[in-house]
Amino acid sequence: MVDFSEMFITVNGTSFFHGVKPFQIGSILxxxxxxxxxxxxxxxxxxxxYAGQVGFVANSPKTVAKGAMSAGRIYDKIMNPDYAKVRFIFKxxxxxxxxxxxxxxxxxSDENSDVNKI
Known part of the structure; x- marks a missing residue:
């Protein structure tokens, strides 16, 4: 069974789409x-x-933050679609x-959650 408490990802390509502006701690992705x-x-x-596509899960050793998993490592472990929550924003x-x-x-179960709106 997958331990999701350890499954952190890095979102990259954000500057191409919207930068970090739409992101807040707790945002649903x-x-x-x-x-x-x-x-x-x-x-x-x-x-x-509200923002649409904002980037990609990082998949290169140069772009994956230390301690996070690459897209290749989680690809077969997640559902399609799946959801994540922003935990850290740094620069x-x-x-x-x-x-x-x-x-x-x-x-x-929360009708106002972005999970139900994306």
């Missing part, structure tokens, strides 16, 4: 596998309510934690 991506067969898009780096099944169900 939708993770969508993108197998047709011509540059990366394990690409995972990151989307937010232009976004670190999020993939929601566990229980956390996701709790978010879904």
């Amino acid at each position: 939708k993770l969508v596998k993108d197998p047709e991506n011509l540059h990366d067969g394990e690409a995972i898009k990151v989307l937010m309510r 232009d780096s976004i670190i999020a934690q993939v929601l566990s099944h229980d956390e996701l169900e709790q978010e879904k």
Whole structure:
């Protein structure tokens, strides 16, 4: 069984889309596998309510924050789609934690949660 409490990801490509402006601690992110991506067969898009696509899960040793997992490492462990919550923002780096099944169900039970709106 996957221990989601340890599944942190880095969101990159944010400057191309919107920078870090739409992100806040606690923001919900939708993770969508993108197998047709011509540059990366394990690409995972990151989307937010109101902002649309805001980046990708980092998949390069140069862009994955220390202690976080790459898109390639989580690709087969997550659902499609899946969700994460922003835990840290540092300069232009976004670190999020993939929601566990229980956390996701709790978010879904809140009709105002972004999980139900993205």
